[in-house]
Amino acid sequence: MKKHTIVFLLFLLQDFVALVHNTYLLYSSSEYDTVNTFYSFLSQDGADPWVFKHPTNDWYYSTKSSQINVVIWRSPYLGTLDIGESKIIWTPNNTTACRDVWAPELHLIQKKWYVYFAATTCNGDNINHRIFVLENENEDPFQGEFQFRGQPTDETNK
Known part of the structure; x- marks a missing residue:
């Protein structure tokens, strides 16, 4: 070699x-x-994380399933959402959306905030899971109150 x-x-x-x-x-x-x-960093507990980046203030907002209520979080950084500011915006009562709150999604539509989520009736029968809507007319979702607007549905109720 x-x-x-x-x-x-x-x-x-x-x-x-x-x-x-x-x-x-x-x-x-x-x-x-x-x-x-x-x-x-999006979700240390809970399922179905949803993240929204505000188009004008560049803050991140998030939601996730908690089963018992709807909570929103916000942070100026995506990586700190789980420790960011939080607010319970709605807790079920004896409405048609009574329990098993799943997969909330926060949307900004024409300067109003909407949260779409799934929930079931008070009997807890999963066959009754439907979509429901909350609305907040304040431009800041941490201000004002979210109002329960009910179930968007058609004649099939599915």
């Missing part, structure tokens, strides 16, 4: 040993679990 070939092969072997060694350190490190743990 030529001297250049031997030197080249030694460099390759050295790189390979370093790669194997570093891979071993990475996967055997006690920090492995924390390095590769996924942190969901």
Whole structure:
């Protein structure tokens, strides 16, 4: 073998040993679990996260399923929504939307805020899950009150 070939092969072997060694350190490190743990900044608990970025103030607003009420969050940064300001905007009462509140979505439509969500009747029968609407006429969803506007439906009630 030529001297250049031997030197080249030694460099390759050295790189390979370093790669194997570093891979071993990475996967055997006690920090492995924390390095590769996924942190969901949108929702530490609850399902169905919904995020809205305001078109003029650039704040982020979010909602998520809580089962028992509708809560909104806001933050100037997407990464801090889970620790941002929050407000309970609606709690079920004896209306047709009585329990099992799911998947709220916050929308800004013609300078009014709307929250669409699913809920069921007081008997808790899942077959009665329907969509419902809340409305807030204030330009800031943390101001004013959200009013229960009922169920958008047609003759099939489905």
